[in-house]
Amino acid sequence: MAEKDNLKKIGDLLLNNAMYIIIALAVVYITIMRPSFLGIPSIVNILSLTAAKLPIALGIGGCIVLTGTDISAGRVVGLTACISASLLTTVFKVFPDMSNAAPLPLVLLLVIGVGALVGFVNGFSVAKFKLHPFIVTLSTQLIVYGAILMYLMRGVNNGQTLSGLADNYRSFITGTLFSIGGVAVPKYVLYSLILTIIMWIIWNKTTFGKNMFAVGSNEEAANVSGVNVMRTIIMVFMLAGMMYGITGFLDGARIASANANTGLNYECDAIAACVIGGVSFVGGIGRISGIVVGVLLLQIIFTGLNFLAVDANMLYIIKGLIILIACAIDMRKYLVRK
Amino acid sequence: MKMQETNASANVLLKMEGICKEFPGVKALDNVHLTVKAGTVHALMGENGAGKSTLMKCLFGVYSKDSGDVYLEGRKVEFKNSKEALENGVAMVHQELNQALKRNVMDNMWLGRFPRIASWCPLTSEKKMYEETKKLFEDLEINVDPKRVMSTMPVSQRQMVEIAKAVSYQSKIIVFDEPTSSLTEEEVEHLFRIINMLRDRGCGIIYISHKMEEILRISDEVTIMRDGQWIATRDAKTLTMNEIIKLMVGRELTNRYPEKDNVVGSPLLEVKSLTAMYSKLKDVSFVAKKGEVLGVAGLDSSGRTELLENIFGIATRKGGEIYLHGKRVMNRNARESIANKFALLTEERRATGIFAIRDIQANTTISSLRKYYYKGFPLLNNKKLTEVTEWGINAMRTKTPTQKTQIRSLSGGNQQKVILARWLLTDPEVLLLDEPTRGIDVGAKYEIYQLILNLAKEGKTVIMVSSEMPELLGVCDRILVMSGGQLAGEVDAKTATQEEIMTLAAKYA
Numbered sequence: 001m002a003e004k005d006n007l008k009k010i011g012d013l014l015l016n017n018a019m020y021i022i023i024a025l026a027v028v029y030i031t032i033m034r035p036s037f038l039g040i041p042s043i044v045n046i047l048s049l050t051a052a053k054l055p056i057a058l059g060i061g062g063c064i065v066l067t068g069t070d071i072s073a074g075r076v077v078g079l080t081a082c083i084s085a086s087l088l089t090t091v092f093k094v095f096p097d098m099s100n101a102a103p104l105p106l107v108l109l110l111v112i113g114v115g116a117l118v119g120f121v122n123g124f125s126v127a128k129f130k131l132h133p134f135i136v137t138l139s140t141q142l143i144v145y146g147a148i149l150m151y152l153m154r155g156v157n158n159g160q161t162l163s164g165l166a167d168n169y170r171s172f173i174t175g176t177l178f179s180i181g182g183v184a185v186p187k188y189v190l191y192s193l194i195l196t197i198i199m200w201i202i203w204n205k206t207t208f209g210k211n212m213f214a215v216g217s218n219e220e221a222a223n224v225s226g227v228n229v230m231r232t233i234i235m236v237f238m239l240a241g242m243m244y245g246i247t248g249f250l251d252g253a254r255i256a257s258a259n260a261n262t263g264l265n266y267e268c269d270a271i272a273a274c275v276i277g278g279v280s281f282v283g284g285i286g287r288i289s290g291i292v293v294g295v296l297l298l299q300i301i302f303t304g305l306n307f308l309a310v311d312a313n314m315l316y317i318i319k320g321l322i323i324l325i326a327c328a329i330d331m332r333k334y335l336v337r338k
Numbered sequence: 339m340k341m342q343e344t345n346a347s348a349n350v351l352l353k354m355e356g357i358c359k360e361f362p363g364v365k366a367l368d369n370v371h372l373t374v375k376a377g378t379v380h381a382l383m384g385e386n387g388a389g390k391s392t393l394m395k396c397l398f399g400v401y402s403k404d405s406g407d408v409y410l411e412g413r414k415v416e417f418k419n420s421k422e423a424l425e426n427g428v429a430m431v432h433q434e435l436n437q438a439l440k441r442n443v444m445d446n447m448w449l450g451r452f453p454r455i456a457s458w459c460p461l462t463s464e465k466k467m468y469e470e471t472k473k474l475f476e477d478l479e480i481n482v483d484p485k486r487v488m489s490t491m492p493v494s495q496r497q498m499v500e501i502a503k504a505v506s507y508q509s510k511i512i513v514f515d516e517p518t519s520s521l522t523e524e525e526v527e528h529l530f531r532i533i534n535m536l537r538d539r540g541c542g543i544i545y546i547s548h549k550m551e552e553i554l555r556i557s558d559e560v561t562i563m564r565d566g567q568w569i570a571t572r573d574a575k576t577l578t579m580n581e582i583i584k585l586m587v588g589r590e591l592t593n594r595y596p597e598k599d600n601v602v603g604s605p606l607l608e609v610k611s612l613t614a615m616y617s618k619l620k621d622v623s624f625v626a627k628k629g630e631v632l633g634v635a636g637l638d639s640s641g642r643t644e645l646l647e648n649i650f651g652i653a654t655r656k657g658g659e660i661y662l663h664g665k666r667v668m669n670r671n672a673r674e675s676i677a678n679k680f681a682l683l684t685e686e687r688r689a690t691g692i693f694a695i696r697d698i699q700a701n702t703t704i705s706s707l708r709k710y711y712y713k714g715f716p717l718l719n720n721k722k723l724t725e726v727t728e729w730g731i732n733a734m735r736t737k738t739p740t741q742k743t744q745i746r747s748l749s750g751g752n753q754q755k756v757i758l759a760r761w762l763l764t765d766p767e768v769l770l771l772d773e774p775t776r777g778i779d780v781g782a783k784y785e786i787y788q789l790i791l792n793l794a795k796e797g798k799t800v801i802m803v804s805s806e807m808p809e810l811l812g813v814c815d816r817i818l819v820m821s822g823g824q825l826a827g828e829v830d831a832k833t834a835t836q837e838e839i840m841t842l843a844a845k846y847a
Contacts, residue, residue, distance in 0.1 A: 205717040207707040214704050217693040224652060224690050225705045225760065226676040284695050 018329050019276055023297050030304040037307050040181040048185065050299045051192035052247075052254055054292065057270040058199045059243030061291045062236040064274050065216040067283030068126065068133030070237070072141040073244050073270060076118050077263030079148045080111035080248025085162035085258035086151070088169035093157035101166040111245040118144060119241020123234035133237075148260050161259035165252065173253035188250050195246065200288040202239070212236055217284025272323040273298050280330055298322070350412070351376045351542040352428070352511050357396055357406035366392045367403070370568045372561055374511060374542040379533060381545045381557035381574065385586055385779035389566040390546050394513055398423045398430060411510070421450070429509035431500050431517055439489040443482055444471040447503050474506055478532050493520040494638045501532060512536060513544040518552060519776060522637035522805060523840060530556055548779060549806070550579045564588055587781055594780075595812035596787050600794035602815055603628035607768050607799055612648055612658035618823030619644040622658070626768070626799045631790060633810035633831060634803040635839050636820030637847055642803040643685050645820065646770040649801075650682040651675045662767070676705060681761035685772040685803070687750065691757050694746040698738055699727040701745045701756050706763040730759030735785065751782025758789060769793060771802045775809065787813050807836045822846030 014021065030037045056073055063070040086094035087102040087110075118140055125136040152159045173191075176184040203209040211232045214222040223229050247266070252258045277294025279286030301322070305315060352374040359367040367389050374380045382390050396403040399417035408415050410426060417423040420430065437446050444467045453466040471484035480498050488496055497520060504512050514533070518526045533543055533556060547553055553560060554574060561571045562585040569585050583594075607626040613619060619641040626632045636642045647653035649660060651669035660667050662678060669675040675682070684690040693701050703710065703723055710722040727741045734755035738748055745753055754774065761769065774790065775783045790813060794800055804810050810817050814831040819842035826845040829838055 201717065207716070207718065210700065210704065210707055210718070213696060213700065214693055217696050218690075220690040221684075221693055222704070224650075224672055224682060224684055226672045226764075227704065228673060282695065284693065 015329060015332065019297070019326055023300060026301060026304055030307055034307045037304060041183050042303065042307070044180065044183045044185055046296075046299050046303050048189055049303070050292075050296045051186075051189040052250060053266070053269060053273070053299065054192045054295050055195050055243045055250070056247045056266055057273045057291050057295050058195060058288065059240030059247075060267060060270045061274045061277075061279045061286055061288070062203075062212060063133060063240055064271070064279045064281060065212055065284060065286045066133070066233060066236055067216055067281060069271060069281075070122065070133060070137045070240055071267050072118060072122060072137040072144060073240070074263040074266035074268075075141045075144040075148065076115055076241060076244035077248040077251060077266050078258070078260065079118075079144050079151070079263075080114055080245045081252040081255075081258040081262045082148055082151055082162060082248075082260075083107070083111055083114060084169070084249045084252040085165060086157075088166045088252075089162065089164055090166055091164040092155070093160070093162070094151065094155045096155045101169065104169060104172060107169075108246075108249055111249045112242045113245070115241035115243070115245025115248070116238045117241070118244075119238035120234060122241070123237030126237065127230040127233035145260075152260055159260070161257050162252075163257040165256060170253045170256065173250055186254075188254060191246075191250065195243070196288060196292060199243075203288055208232065208235060213284050268319070268323075269298060270295075272319065272326065275323065275330060276326045278330065280333075281327070282331075349375045351410070352397075352544075353409040354393070354397065355407050355409070357393060357408075358404045359392055359396055359401060360404055366566050367396065368566045370406075370563065370566070372544075372568075373571070374544060375559075376510075376542055377537055377540045378558040379537055379543040379545055379556050381547065381553045381560045382563070383547070383553060383560060383582060383586060384563035384569075385781060388563040388586070390563055391515070392566070393563070394430065394515065394544075394546070397428070397513075424507050424509070427508065427510040428513075429504035429507050429511070430513040430515065431497070431504050432515055437488050437496060437500070440487065442485050442487050443491075443499050444468055444484040446488060446499060447471050447474075447484070447506060470506075471502075474502055478502055478505065478535075479528065492639050494522065494525045497521065498525070498528075501529070505532070505536065509541065511542045511544065513546070515546045516548070516777070517545075518547065518549060520638065520805075523807075523843075524637060526552070548777075550582055551808070553582070554579065562586055583780060594784065594808075596784065596791055598791060598813070598815075600629050600631065600791055600815070602630045603797065606663065607801075608661040608664075609649065610659045610661070612645070612660070613656045614641075614644055614648050614823075615654040615656040617641065617644040617653065619648060620823045622820075622825045624818055624825065624828070626801055628799060629794050629797050630816070631794050631800045631802060631814045633814030633817035634801060634820060635805075635807060635810055635817050636826075636843050638805070640820040640843065640847065641823040642820050643772055644823070646682060646772050646801065646803060649675075650680055650770055652682070676764050676766075679765065679767040680770065681705075681764055681766035681768070682770040683754075683757055683761060683772060683774055685776070687753060687757070687777070692745050692753050695744055698731070698736075698741040698743055698745055698748075698756055699723055702727045702730045702741075702759050702763065705760050706765075709763070726763055730756065730763065733762070734759050734789065749779075749782070751778040751786070754778060754782075754786060755789075758786075762793075766798065768799045768801065771800060773804055774802060775804070775806070783809075807839055810839075811836070819843050819845075 036042060056077060060070050060073055084107055087107050089101060092098040122136050122140055125131050126133050173188050174186045177187045177190050178185055211227045214227055215229050215232050219229055248263065251262060273294035274291055276297055277290030279290060302315065305318065350373055354372045357367050357370045370389065370393055384390050392401065395401045397408060398420045399422065400420065415426060448467050452462040455461045455463045468484050475482060480502055482495055482499065497517065517529060521529060537543060545557055554577065557574045559571060560574050560577055562569045562582065564586060604627060605625045606628045610623050612622045622645055634642045634645060644653060648655050649669065651671045651674060660669055667678045669678060669680065703726060707718065710719055711717060712719045731738060731741065736752050736755040738752060745756055775786050778786065790800055790802065802814060811831050811834065817829050817831050817834060817839065819826045819829065819839055821843050824846050827842040
C-alpha cells in the first residue's frame with residue numbers, strides 16, 4: 001500500500017515537472033554533442049532572444065489569466081514595427097515629404113498608443129459583447145494585417161521591406177549595454193527587464209492585478225464583489241496591446257528592417273511560453289516569474305535545436321508538440337480526479 | 339459488529355459490508371456497513387465530511403473501495419462506473435445537477451440511450467422520446483413540457499426531471515442526495531409523494547439530507563455516520579431530532595438557534611415599490627430597522643432572490659426607490675451598492691460567491707482591496723492584506739490550514755465564513771444574505787446564526803432569505819413573505835407559525 005503510494009507520488013512529481021525534466025535532459029544532451037552550447041556567446045544569445053520575446057508574452061499572459069487568448073499579438077507587433085521603421089529611417093519611402101527621422105520618444109509613444117488602441121477594441125468587444133477572445137482577436141488580426149499592407153503601400157514604398165533605419169534608433173535598442181568576455185549584451189535586454197518588473201508590480205501589487213485574477217477565476221463572483229469587470233477586461237487587453245507595441249518598436253531595430261511578415265506567429269511562441277510557465281487556460285492562475293521561465297526554456301530548446309542543426313521545418317513540429325504536452329500536463333493539475 | 343439479517347435476507351435489496359476507503363492521510367471510510375430493505379426509505383445522515391458521499395461514490399464505482407463487499411439482491415457486485423450501476427438498477431439523483439442545460443427535457447431524459455426509429459436504423463426517434471417522457475411525467479404528476487429547454491426552467495423543476503430520469507431506469511435502488519435543498523415546501527410534498535410511490539413499488543430508497551424534519555417524516559430506517567465511521571442504524575419511529583443530532587455531532591447540541599439578544603432600533607433602509615425589469619418582482623415596499631434581522635420567506639420562484647439582487651443593483655430595475663438613512667441611494671451596480679454600504683451574500687456559493695482556485699486571502703480581500711494600499715501610494719501592502727485576512731479567519735472562526743489555502747478545499751460552511759468576512763471588510767450597514775446556510779452542516783449553521791445575530795447587535799441590518807422556515811422563525815425578528823414576485827405579507831417571527839407563512843406564500847402563486 002505505502003509502496004504503491006510512494007511510487008504514485010514519484011510518478012506525479014515527475015509528470016508535474018516533466019517540462020523541466022525534458023528541457024534539462026535536452027540541455028545535457030546538446031552540451032555533450034556541441035560543447036559550445038554553454039559558451040558565453042551562446043548564453044548571451046539565448047538571453048537576448050529571451051528578452052526580445054518576453055514583452056509580448058507578458059502581455060498575452062494577462063489575456064490567458066482571463067481564460068482568454070490574443071492571436072492578434074503578432075500582427076500588432078508587425079504594424080508597430082513597420083510604423084517605427086517608416087518614421088525612424090534615413091530613406092522616407094512611406095512618407096516621402098519627411099526629411100528627418102521623427103523623435104524617438106514620440107514614435108515610442110505612438111506605437112504604444114497604436115497597440116493600446118487595438119487592445120481596446122479587443123477588450124471592449126470581449127467585455128461588452130461577451131464574445132470569445134479567440135473570435136475577437138481573430139478578427140482584429142485580419143484587420144491589422146490589412147492595415148499593415150495598406151500602410152506599406154503608402155507613398156513610394158509600394159509594399160517593400162522597410163530598412164535603412166536611423167542610427168540613433170538602432171543604437172538605442174541594439175547598442176551595447178555591457179560586454180562579458182568580449183560578447184556585447186544589447187540594450188533591449190535592460191528594457192525587457194524593466195518591463196518585467198513593471199508587469200510584476202501590476203500583477204501583484206495593484207488592485208487591477210488582483211481584480212484580473214478574480215475575473216479570470218470567477219467573473220460572476222467578481223461582479224457581485226464589486227469588481228468593475230468590464231474595465232478590468234479592457235485594461236488587460238490594452239496593457240497587452242501596449243506590450244505588443246513596445247515589442248514592435250524593439251523588433252524593428254533588432255531585425256534592422258520591417259515588412260508585412262514581421263511578427264508573424266509571435267503569439268504562438270508567447271502562448272506556448274505562458275503555458276509552459278504555468279499560466280493556465282483554466283483562468284485565474286499565473287505568475288510573471290513563470291512567464292519569464294517559460295520564454296527562457298522555449299528559447300533554450302530552439303537555440304539548442306539550431307545547434308544540433310535540426311531541420312528548420314522540423315522545428316515547427318517540435319514547437320507544436322511542446323505546446324500540446326505542456327497544456328496536457330498543466331490540465332492534469334486542475335482535473336478533479338474521479 | 340454486524341447486523342444479523344439472516345431470516346429477513348430475502349427482503350434485503352442492497353447490502354454494503356465493511357467498506358473502507360483511505361485517501362492519502364485521511365481514513366474517509368472505516369468499516370462502514372449499510373443495509374437497505376426493499377420497500378423502505380433508508381436515511382443516511384451525518385455532518386459534512388462524515389463520509390456519506392464517499393460511501394455512495396464507492397457504491398457507484400466513482401471511487402474504488404480499498405476493502406469491503408457490496409451485495410445487490412444477494413449477488414456480489416462491483417460497479418466500475420455509474421452507468422454500470424444504472425444498468426443494474428442502482429440510480430442516483432445528484433445534489434448538483436449535471437444536466438445539458440442547452441438541451442431540452444427529453445434529450446436529457448434519454449441521454450446515453452436515445453430510442454431509435456427501428457433497431458436497424460441509427461436515427462433517433464423524437465416521437466418515442468416525447469411519448470415516453472410524457473407518459474412518465476403523467477405517472478409522476480410532473481407538470482413539465484418534455485420539449486422545454488432545461489436552462490429556461492427553475493432548479494426545482496430540473497431536479498424533478500432528474501428524479502424522473504432515475505425512475506425511468508426501472509431502478510431498484512434510488513439514492514437521493516440532498517434532493518430538497520432547492521425545493522419549496524410544496525415541491526417537497528410532491529417529491530415525498532413520488533418517494534412513497536416508489537417505496538410502495540418495492541424500491542429501496544437511500545435518502546441523504548441535512549433536514550431532520552424531513553428525515554423523520556419520510557424514512558423508515560436511519561443510518562448515522564460520523565468521521566467516516568458507522569455510528570448507528572435505528573428505526574426512524576424510535577428516533578427524535580435531538581437524538582439524531584447527538585449521534586451526528588457526538589455531543590449534545592442543546593439549542594439549534596442561538597439566543598436572540600439583538601435590539602431593534604430606528605428605521606434604516608426603506609424600499610419603495612421596487613419593480614424589476616426582467617423578472618416578475620413587482621411593487622415591493624418595506625422598511626428594515628437598525629439592528630434587525632429581517633427574514634424573507636417564499637416559494638422557490640417567488641422573487642426572494644430577485645428582491646435582493648434588485649436592491650443590490652446586479653439586476654435591472656424598472657422602477658422603485660431605495661432610501662438609506664432617509665437619503666435616496668441609486669445602487670446601479672455592485673460597486674455603487676458597496677460604496678453605499680450594502681453587501682450581498684449570493685445564493686449560489688460556487689457559481690457567484692467563491693473564487694475557487696484562489697486562496698483565502700484573495701477571496702477575503704477582493705471587495706475591499708483599496709483599503710490596503712501603502713499610505714498615499716496606490717500599491718497593495720502585503721502586510722495589511724495578511725492582517726485583515728487573519729482578522730477574518732479569527733472573527734469568523736474559519737477552519738483553514740493557512741490563508742494561502744485554496745478556498746475550494748474548504749468545507750461549505752468555512753467557505754461561507756470566508757465570504758462573510760469579505761463582506762464585513764467592506765464595512766456594510768445593510769447585509770443581504772441569500773440562503774446563508776444552504777448546504778452547511780448543523781454545527782456550522784449554528785455558528786453562522788451566531789454571526790448573523792452578532793452583526794445585528796452591532797447595529798447592522800440583516801436581510802436574510804431562506805427556504806427553511808424553522809431557521810427564519812428561529813433567527814429573525816420579522817419575516818416578509820414573498821409570493822409570485824409580490825410582497826404577500828409580513829409576520830412577527832416571535833408569534834408566527836409555519837402554516838401562517840405557507841398561507842401567505844401561496845397568496846399570488
